[in-house]
Amino acid sequence: MATAPVDKDSHLYLVDASAYIFRAFHALPPLTRASDDLPIGAVSGFCNMLFKLLEDLKGDERPTHFACIFDKSSITFRNDLYDQYKANRSEPPEELRPQFPLVRRAAEAFAAHAIEKEGFEADDLIATYARQAEAKGARVTIVSSDKDLMQLVSDQVVMLDTMKNKTLGRDAVFEKFGVGPEKVVDIQSLAGDSVDNVPGAPGIGVKTAAQLLDTYGDLETLLERAEEIKQPKRRQTLIDNADLIRISKQLVTLKDDVPLDVPLEDLAVQDPDPDTLISFLEEMEFRTITRRVREMMELEGAIETAQPTADPIDRSKYICIRDFAELEEWVARATKQGFVAVDTETDSLDSIAANLVGVSLALSPNEACYIPLAHVDPDSAGDGDMFGADPPRQIRMADALRALKPMLENPSVLKIGQNIKYDLSIFATHKVNVAPIDDTMLLSYVLNAGKHNHGMDTLSERYLEHKTIPFKEIAGTGKSQKTFDQIALDKATEYAAEDADITLRLWQVFKPQLRTEKVTTVYETLERPLVPVLAKMEQEGIKVDRDHLSRLSSDFSQRMAALEADAYEQAGREFNIGSPKQLGEILFDEMALEGGKKTKTGAWQTDADVLEGLAAEGHALPRTIVDWRGLSKLRSTYTEALQAAINPKTGRVHTSFSMAVAQTGRLSSTDPNLQNIPVRTEEGRKIREAFIADEGNVLVSADYSQIELRILAHIADIDALKNAFRDGLDIHAMTASEMFGVPIEGMDPMVRRQAKAINFGIIYGISGFGLARQLGIPQGEASEYIKTYFKRFPGIRAYMDETKAFAKENGFVTTAYGRKINLSGIKSKGPQRSFAERQAINAPIQGSAADIIKRAMIRMPEALAKAGLSARMLLQVHDELVFECPEKEADALIDTVKATMQGAAGPALELSVPLVVDARAASNWAEAH
Numbered sequence: 001m002a003t004a005p006v007d008k009d010s011h012l013y014l015v016d017a018s019a020y021i022f023r024a025f026h027a028l029p030p031l032t033r034a035s036d037d038l039p040i041g042a043v044s045g046f047c048n049m050l051f052k053l054l055e056d057l058k059g060d061e062r063p064t065h066f067a068c069i070f071d072k073s074s075i076t077f078r079n080d081l082y083d084q085y086k087a088n089r090s091e092p093p094e095e096l097r098p099q100f101p102l103v104r105r106a107a108e109a110f111a112a113h114a115i116e117k118e119g120f121e122a123d124d125l126i127a128t129y130a131r132q133a134e135a136k137g138a139r140v141t142i143v144s145s146d147k148d149l150m151q152l153v154s155d156q157v158v159m160l161d162t163m164k165n166k167t168l169g170r171d172a173v174f175e176k177f178g179v180g181p182e183k184v185v186d187i188q189s190l191a192g193d194s195v196d197n198v199p200g201a202p203g204i205g206v207k208t209a210a211q212l213l214d215t216y217g218d219l220e221t222l223l224e225r226a227e228e229i230k231q232p233k234r235r236q237t238l239i240d241n242a243d244l245i246r247i248s249k250q251l252v253t254l255k256d257d258v259p260l261d262v263p264l265e266d267l268a269v270q271d272p273d274p275d276t277l278i279s280f281l282e283e284m285e286f287r288t289i290t291r292r293v294r295e296m297m298e299l300e301g302a303i304e305t306a307q308p309t310a311d312p313i314d315r316s317k318y319i320c321i322r323d324f325a326e327l328e329e330w331v332a333r334a335t336k337q338g339f340v341a342v343d344t345e346t347d348s349l350d351s352i353a354a355n356l357v358g359v360s361l362a363l364s365p366n367e368a369c370y371i372p373l374a375h376v377d378p379d380s381a382g383d384g385d386m387f388g389a390d391p392p393r394q395i396r397m398a399d400a401l402r403a404l405k406p407m408l409e410n411p412s413v414l415k416i417g418q419n420i421k422y423d424l425s426i427f428a429t430h431k432v433n434v435a436p437i438d439d440t441m442l443l444s445y446v447l448n449a450g451k452h453n454h455g456m457d458t459l460s461e462r463y464l465e466h467k468t469i470p471f472k473e474i475a476g477t478g479k480s481q482k483t484f485d486q487i488a489l490d491k492a493t494e495y496a497a498e499d500a501d502i503t504l505r506l507w508q509v510f511k512p513q514l515r516t517e518k519v520t521t522v523y524e525t526l527e528r529p530l531v532p533v534l535a536k537m538e539q540e541g542i543k544v545d546r547d548h549l550s551r552l553s554s555d556f557s558q559r560m561a562a563l564e565a566d567a568y569e570q571a572g573r574e575f576n577i578g579s580p581k582q583l584g585e586i587l588f589d590e591m592a593l594e595g596g597k598k599t600k601t602g603a604w605q606t607d608a609d610v611l612e613g614l615a616a617e618g619h620a621l622p623r624t625i626v627d628w629r630g631l632s633k634l635r636s637t638y639t640e641a642l643q644a645a646i647n648p649k650t651g652r653v654h655t656s657f658s659m660a661v662a663q664t665g666r667l668s669s670t671d672p673n674l675q676n677i678p679v680r681t682e683e684g685r686k687i688r689e690a691f692i693a694d695e696g697n698v699l700v701s702a703d704y705s706q707i708e709l710r711i712l713a714h715i716a717d718i719d720a721l722k723n724a725f726r727d728g729l730d731i732h733a734m735t736a737s738e739m740f741g742v743p744i745e746g747m748d749p750m751v752r753r754q755a756k757a758i759n760f761g762i763i764y765g766i767s768g769f770g771l772a773r774q775l776g777i778p779q780g781e782a783s784e785y786i787k788t789y790f791k792r793f794p795g796i797r798a799y800m801d802e803t804k805a806f807a808k809e810n811g812f813v814t815t816a817y818g819r820k821i822n823l824s825g826i827k828s829k830g831p832q833r834s835f836a837e838r839q840a841i842n843a844p845i846q847g848s849a850a851d852i853i854k855r856a857m858i859r860m861p862e863a864l865a866k867a868g869l870s871a872r873m874l875l876q877v878h879d880e881l882v883f884e885c886p887e888k889e890a891d892a893l894i895d896t897v898k899a900t901m902q903g904a905a906g907p908a909l910e911l912s913v914p915l916v917v918d919a920r921a922a923s924n925w926a927e928a929h
Helices: 017-027 041-056 075-083 099-109 122-135 147-152 172-179 181-191 207-216 218-222 232-240 242-252 275-282 287-299 324-337 397-410 418-427 440-448 458-466 471-473 489-510 520-527 531-539 546-571 580-590 608-616 620-645 682-688 707-713 719-726 730-740 749-763 770-774 779-792 794-810 831-866 887-902
Strands: 011-016 065-069 114-117 139-143 156-160 166-168 338-347 356-364 365-372 413-417 435-441 543-546 656-658 668-671 696-704 812-814 820-822 872-877 882-884 915-924
Touching: 011 017, 011 041, 011 122, 011 812, 011 831, 017 041, 017 122, 041 099, 041 275, 065 122, 075 242, 099 114, 099 275, 099 779, 122 139, 122 147, 122 489, 139 324, 139 620, 139 682, 147 156, 147 166, 147 172, 147 181, 156 668, 166 172, 172 181, 172 207, 181 207, 218 242, 232 242, 242 812, 275 287, 287 458, 324 338, 324 356, 338 418, 338 489, 356 397, 356 435, 356 489, 365 882, 397 543, 413 489, 413 656, 418 435, 418 531, 418 831, 435 440, 440 458, 440 489, 440 520, 440 820, 458 489, 471 489, 471 770, 489 887, 520 531, 520 831, 531 656, 531 872, 543 620, 543 696, 543 882, 546 620, 546 682, 608 620, 620 682, 696 820, 696 831, 707 719, 707 794, 707 831, 719 730, 730 749, 730 779, 749 770, 749 779, 779 794, 794 812, 812 831, 820 831, 831 872, 831 882, 882 887, 887 915
Parallel strands: 011 065, 011 139, 065 114, 139 156, 338 413, 413 435
Antiparallel strands: 156 166, 338 356, 356 365, 656 668, 696 882, 696 915, 812 820, 872 882
16 A cells, blocks of 8 residues: 655545445446446446546646545444434435445556445545645545535635536535535534435525524524524524534534544555456446556556567558459468458448448458458549549459359358358348358357457457457548448458458457367357358348338327326426426426435436336326336337338348347347337237238247246256146246145135246345335235245255355356356455346356257257248247248147257256247237237
8 A cells, every 4th residue: 555645745636436426327327237237337437537537637636645435334423313314315226236346346446545434424534534634734625516525625625526527616615505615514504404314494495594694603603592583483493493403513514533444644646557457447348448548558658568479460461352363362272271251341230231342351360351342432542532433443243252152151161250140141142151150259258258248349459459440430420421332442451351350360269268168069059050040030030010010109109199188287287298307396396296306416316116106106197107108118119110120122120139248148139129029018919919921921939938947946956846847737826835825726816926926036036125016015025925935945045055156166157058157246245246146046047048949949940941841930039939931831830849949958958847838820929929
């Protein structure tokens, strides 16, 4: 720990970290870590604030001493003075709790001392350090905008609001309170604070308090001479509440003599350890700030730029191939070598709508080329006007594909790509069936799921120490952004060939690790063979009835208009129904509903939880708003967006399946997302009715029945659950019978519902609080349900304990097929560890289910062909597969699909419970499900 004396030349910075966490959380949009969905928005805001602060503080403003001050707990000495202190404050939001320990780690990674002390608030520690530094003649800057700290402002102490980039001195205090810093405590003692439940004097606000103090000088004099006040109500308030006002003064006065565990001199600024800081930022997957920190440290000489083992990337060695004979030479060399990195350049990210612009190849590090095929920019020095001359000389598309096709389809030549599913789709439109393949994105995914994302830019920086050319650097941004066919060939060659070069280098890094990390089987049997299956599904797409969506959108609009009219009547006036601010003012200011809470910005909270709570109390307006918001989201996300997503050439919607996002192995769906369409609501079913089969065809939906519960019964070895599944019993009714001792016959549906909630909740590590909210029962009752569940099924508790212990020891868990799921927070403390423990419990179950349906999908094309069926697999939605087939094939398809899916677990798993698949045919998706 660095130590330096504090004197008149010193400048101490104290960051009010606890307040900043909440402010960043509420001010910034939600953000989760891509690899595991861990909430990290407040951590991101804190890191960016800290980095900017340290970067900006140069010259005279550079601190000599620096610390981030945190609240240790919610209970302090003030609760002994007044048991209602901060009693109105609710528990931190569930998404914020795991972030508290991460922010402390962030402060430590930046070498900013993280200070806290049991029994005292962060403000008391700030006051103590500030007064000590001030006494030694030092300057102090408190990084906060919290009004409670304004009592500390002096000629040597200022506050810094980083959100507004504004320094707050005496003038700002006077503007806020109408008095100087010396009287802020008196003002707060009179005005009280509803947020912290400081009582003050009822009916006296800041403005009135300032007037009274201006007349009487200070609080004690005011209270002693209260009988002289002319206004009867004000006079009586002060007389009646004198004791509460004095208690309020004790509550708001910051304690500036806290016994410090870390002396002031030990807060001396020190440079962060590069490895520690960059490792933390990479763990959080903060790409931008990681790059900025790395660049700054390299510039300052704190770290040396590491070079990969292969030759450093040299873009000057890339070549542009515009001669057919030269292309043939490259193809021959790739064929002889037996492997080649391949990448396509197109004019769109949509693989169905995109046009092929060029192809890049790499044979070895720095030996890469670009083959332009459809550029329209003239052959100039590289920055010519595309409208001023003929297109550049290029090999004709048909000729180039004729040369490439034999090599791309040659079974003895391995084609290596990054997210090669996209490239397969592009080549397929030109009747080129690329095989065999390797995918560096998927190699990274099976090796490092949960550690970081698997995009090329991230992988290049992390494993090759190389920053790729940003697309915007060659194409521009905004409305003036060019498509790739408009890029000059010199720039296009550097960009495209670099992609192929990096892909080859990443393959050389990752491929040997499969064996050492024991995930070869996962890659070879679950990920790689699924690529062409998904590419084919994306090309097929699914037909959507535009007229049905249009009618549904119109219906939603009419219902929204009716709800809007109801809202105006209930509110007593018109307002912007989509404005949370205006809604909050109506609910809590004008209608004076109880239970309102404000954000740090002073606006009322009106999120779904708040409105649902008010609606449950019988208030009409909140229920109306909830219903309006629900319809608005369905309309914008589905009925309107799906119409826009219909491909004009095919008349179908072509979603894209993301293979390397969810760390459990689950697929996700984007552009558009077809996996989150509500299935249990009437509106959701109406949206699914828009997904239809071609004339003469039907859709078939096949869905695993309770697959995750079956996997839990198997891996936790629960005889009662296994027997119930084998006997085909209602698993939720059986669970209720076991837990509550009631017969299955004639069971109350509410009892079954409770057991169902627990069955599925247990898989996700549900807490008593979470179950209570879900069932609408007291938390104590919900906790008793969970205890009873574990008593009746002790094997589940044993599975959970063993899984958590394994995760803590190894840092990961595995699925039944050996997929590794890394859990970065499992060895930390506090809420982050709780989050990771819930992941550890659920990941092997959800991941095994994801692996099983992947095995089914991989085996499906062969099964359909063997049965002589022309059916096409269109969609995968978690545990469900959707097919389209001629109506006359429906029964045979259902038999084939059920047999394939039910046998997908295979002998490697040897499931001790049967897999059951429900399947049905209909003209639309809603009726087939």
